[in-house]
Amino acid sequence: MRVQLQLAPATGSFTCRYTFTLPASDTTSTIQLNLNRHFPLQRLSSPGALRRRISRTYYSFFADTMQRVEVQYAPHNHKARQLTLTYAGTLDKSTSTAQVMELSGHSNWVPFRSNQEYEIVKYTLAVRAPAAYQVRSTTPALRQRRGRWLFSGRTSNIEITALVAKQFHQVVSATAPLITVVKAGAALVRQDTALLHQAAAIIGFYNRTIGRQDSIARFTIFLPGTNRDAFGLLDNATVITYPGFDVAEREYVLILAHEISHKWWSYGSFHDYNDWLNEAFATYSSLLYLQAIGDTAGYQQEYAKRAQTTANTPAILGFDRDKYERSMYRRVVYNKGTVVLAALHARVGTEKFYALLATTAARKISTTAAFLEVVEQTAGPATRTWLQAELTR
């Protein structure tokens, strides 16, 4: 994946040239890419294609209509193919302010294959911005000279990140792992330093437990100041846009711990019940952190709040969000999943439970069936049968 991005922060607009490469080993004859309908496609280059079609299609996962680019090649094609989309647009208020442009996991700025927005890609990201501006991404720049930045990495397709601002303020951890809080525009305040210390404590805890086979060596917390939500990025980073994010409050500690843990809990499908491998695991990980810092009352309160919502809910295995009202998703995938994990924890004990989570994380387990395998290997067939029953109830 090659992404060439030109930013005009004064107007919040950008132009992007996105090159998608299909390796020779992939013999798919039709490629469909979905692109945000607010970013008009200016040019499509598809050497060797037989047919190309640009249409509009409703994409239910985003509950939005998108531009669909469909390119067809001759069957039995054994050559690598390249598709380049050039498009331009202006970010809306949710992802840009007078101080910052935030192109990241929730900005919907990168085209993607249907149902594969989170596919892992190797990418290079070349960014141009006016000389008065700075650009940040989840990795340090490989090269940087006046107005040009080059980044490269491996992450979920739609999580490729570029933040641009006239000024970034940052605070960095004094000891390993290397943790950086990066804030766009406004100067750092006391809460931002507290955030750094809390993140260091959370990452330290995770590196000893769930992440001990695949630990975090570097982590970035972005504070773009856009005022919307918080989300974890696979590439050792999180974006927090809530104003007044203060880890003196338990609610924010939980959000931070949840989002950091998505570094490990992001491999389940986001499109079906396997999302419990992401969301219930992240939620329970954040509760485990409360327990670890001795906030037992907080743990019990937060656990009970979630458990209460799980009465008379459908089973996790096979749960189909389209068959229920919106709120059921959180009750089943997040909350019921958390209850099941707590029950598994109680059944196998802390030592085995952490061993199990660490293995699940290190193997980047992406299906419930594969998780049940890990459970069987770690805790025996009876526990597997028990868990299967819990997930079916």
Ligand SMILES: [Zn+2]
């Ligand atoms: Zn989450």
